[in-house]
Amino acid sequence: MSQGYKVEFKEVTVGYKGHPVVENITFTTPGPGLTTILGPNGVGKSTLLKALIGSLRPWSGTITINGINLGMEKDRSLYLSYAPPEPPNMFNMRVVEVVMSAKKGKKWVSEQDAIESLRFVGAAELAMKYFEQLSTGQKRLVLLARALAVHSPIIVMDEPTANLDLGNQVRIRSIIRKVAGFSTVIVASHDVELAMDSDLVVAVKNGRVLMRGPPSELAPKVIAELYDIDESELRFMAAIFMKYNQK
Numbered sequence: 720m721s722q723g724y725k726v727e728f729k730e731v732t733v734g735y736k737g738h739p740v741v742e743n744i745t746f747t748t749p750g751p752g753l754t755t756i757l758g759p760n761g762v763g764k765s766t767l768l769k770a771l772i773g774s775l776r777p778w779s780g781t782i783t784i785n786g787i788n789l790g791m792e793k794d795r796s797l798y799l800s801y802a803p804p805e806p807p808n809m810f811n812m813r814v815v816e817v818v819m820s821a822k823k824g825k826k827w828v829s830e831q832d833a834i835e836s837l838r839f840v841g842a843a844e845l846a847m848k849y850f851e852q853l854s855t856g857q858k859r860l861v862l863l864a865r866a867l868a869v870h871s872p873i874i875v876m877d878e879p880t881a882n883l884d885l886g887n888q889v890r891i892r893s894i895i896r897k898v899a900g901f902s903t904v905i906v907a908s909h910d911v912e913l914a915m916d917s918d919l920v921v922a923v924k925n926g927r928v929l930m931r932g933p934p935s936e937l938a939p940k941v942i943a944e945l946y947d948i949d950e951s952e953l954r955f956m957a958a959i960f961m962k963y964n965q966k
């Protein structure tokens with residue numbers, strides 16, 4: 720497997736149709752390691768990931784990988800793979816074929832690598848099923864396997880634990896942690912537990928970075944400010960904070 724690379728966002732502003740969504744976003748990921756972008760609905764987490772994977776052009780600022788500027792013309796599949804938030808329509812394709820449809824440069828994923836990747840995420844038994852007939856959570860596992868199968872140095876995931884049952888959430892967090900041991904993993908997520916398990920948290924509010932640092936800085940006060948709620952309403956998360964503070 721490949722080694723992780725550092726991704727640097729430097730004063731990135733990006734948006735749609737003349738309206739900026741995020742402005743002057745700056746952070747550098749550890750490489751290898753796990754970076755979680757956290758923030759309220761609609762704040763621009765997916766938009767930042769789209770700028771990273773090259774489906775949106777930053778209006779200003781730069782995104783670099785190990786110092787290399789990712790112009791829009793670069794073949795990013797050589798550096799990164801992406802698991803989208805919503806499963807795309809893939810009619811009449813078996814799961815193994817969906818995983819094999821990922822590419823690194825000009826090279827498709829082999830059947831052997833596809834099966835191995837499905838096994839890695841605990842979804843090997845789905846290999847011969849039709850993708851369109853899976854549940855949303857099963858599709859998410861397959862898309863994760865697809866992103867991992869190309870062995871990219873950088874793996875970008877949008878909401879990797881959404882729609883998963885508790886067991887699969889725990890398993891996927893643990894897989895993400897494992898992968899982050901040798902790759903650069905960048906996720907956009909609402910999963911505070913995943914954020915607490917990260918090496919770097921970037922909390923975005925009103926289009927700006929509210930907090931950027933290790934999860935130890937993600938105090939209840941910061942979460943409350945991020946989501947415009949009262950700290951006393953975070954009681955349900957007490958166990959999470961206790962677990963990570965005891966580490």
Ligand SMILES: Nc1ncnc2c1ncn2[C@@H]1O[C@H](COP(=O)(O)OP(=O)(O)OP(=O)(O)O)[C@@H](O)[C@H]1O
Binds near residue numbers: 736758759766
């Ligand atoms: N294709 C698009 N065209 C115009 N506006 C868009 C487009 N995609 C997203 N937006 C807007 O950009 C803003 C940020 O959306 P984005 O999906 O990046 O947020 P997010 O933080 O990922 O949200 P969520 O947590 O709800 O998934 C929202 O106001 C959204 O309506």
